[in-house]
Amino acid sequence: MRRLEYVVTTAAQGFWRNPVMSLASTFTVGLMLLLFAFFLATDRGLQAAVGVLESKVELALFLEDDARVSDVLDLRARIEADPAVSRVDYVTKEQAMARLVDIAAKRPDIQIVDTSENPLQASLEVKLAHAQDAPRVTAALREEIGKGVVSDVVDNPQVVDKLLTITRVLSFGGLAVLAMMLIVALFVIVNTIRIAVHARRDEIEIMKLVGATDWFVRWPFILEGMLVGALGAMAATAVVLVAAGPVMNAMVSFIEILPLSFGTTFVWQLVGSVFALALAVGGGGAMLSVRAHLAK
């Protein structure tokens, strides 16, 4: 398999022949991939959050931790008296936790990393007979906030709506930026390989004159492009792994649910996608570049 050895060593030599250019394009590709990874992770995170919220009830009254049970039951009876309300469930802190654990267990893309503390609040979950009454009922229930029992009223359909909007905006904006970065990365790779081809034009000429096939001429360059891509992917993956913790914490305190983390399946999917894109951009860019040269 000296043939493979030839292709690999030639590609590696090509990379180090012009280290500044190679590292600059590696950096560009890495940046593009980082954006791609961030985009994928955020998108998946929001999807998961929407999923969790959608599986909950329509209105939730979060209760103060020190609220008296008799007051809670009293409130519950008053709410049930409203004809618009079909049902009210009392969910304790422990029940809330158990339910979240249950949801996470059913989803391969999220997992609960820390269950030592229970930051969830007890709540009264209100199911409405008619969805159109939601604003009125919500407004009425908000009156209860600050009287020692209710700490917050959450209108879930509204939150889900907001999240969906964020997801959509992020998808469009992210895709646009990503497309731009992709073009930049491709451009940089095409140029890097063009320079590599130029540096070896005598060798290429002789290769062709002694009967090397076009593919044999192309492979080292395609591999060099893929090498740039792979190194960029490694850098991006490293950054993602290092930054994942802090970013996750920030997200958690923002969304205010338990510290949720992406499951290992998703992490592998993410790394796989990043590398696949990296190799495609690197190899594809190189191919475009060599093709242009060989056509001359």
Next chain:
Amino acid sequence: MVALLGRGNQLITLDDVSKRYPNGTDALRDVDLEIDSGDFVFLVGSSGAGKSSLIRLLIREELPSSGRVWVDGQDVVRMKHSAVPKLRRRVGVVFQDFKLLPRKTVAENVGFALLVTGHSGEEAREETERALALVGLSQRRGHFPDQLSGGEKQRTAIARALVSRPKILIADEPTGNLDPVTSWEIIKLLVRVNELGTTLLMATHNAEIVNALRRRVVHLDHGMVVRDEREGQYAA
């Protein structure tokens, strides 16, 4: 197929070949030429007569403007692009400007021709040693081209052309810049290669060598074959 039938022993056939370069220069005009397997042929003519142009057609470095070219039974003009590498592996060419890679040693330059055509490193090493021994350069295998004399560079180029055991060896002006003694050594080498069974086509200006060897001489003048003699002389 018609081309193959009745073509007998001919390794190279040019049928009414003309070559006009894009800038309008007529390098070859209505050239008919047949070279048999095992032949030793001198291609002579003054500078600009079209010798290198004819050679370029044989390995499809250029295409003729009109006419047909066959090499080893294959229609060089109409062959698929993907068939060109195989053709070139069967035709060894020693280029007028050597085309050696300056950053590769003698052995690497020679082995390069095998490595880039998919041969194993083992095979490349063995065949390189054989070719270097044949041209008498085994002692110089680790030298770089700029550490070689003109004759040694020429031998390196010949070794590279021979390393894939081609049926035909084409040498373009192999004594161009060499002193008479070195020129004769190169010629003796080519004669030996021919005697070992390789068909030889050699472009040259060197009248002394042509006259001494008394081989077939094809004379080009302004792109036309003006003489083609079995035991020819270099007549000015």
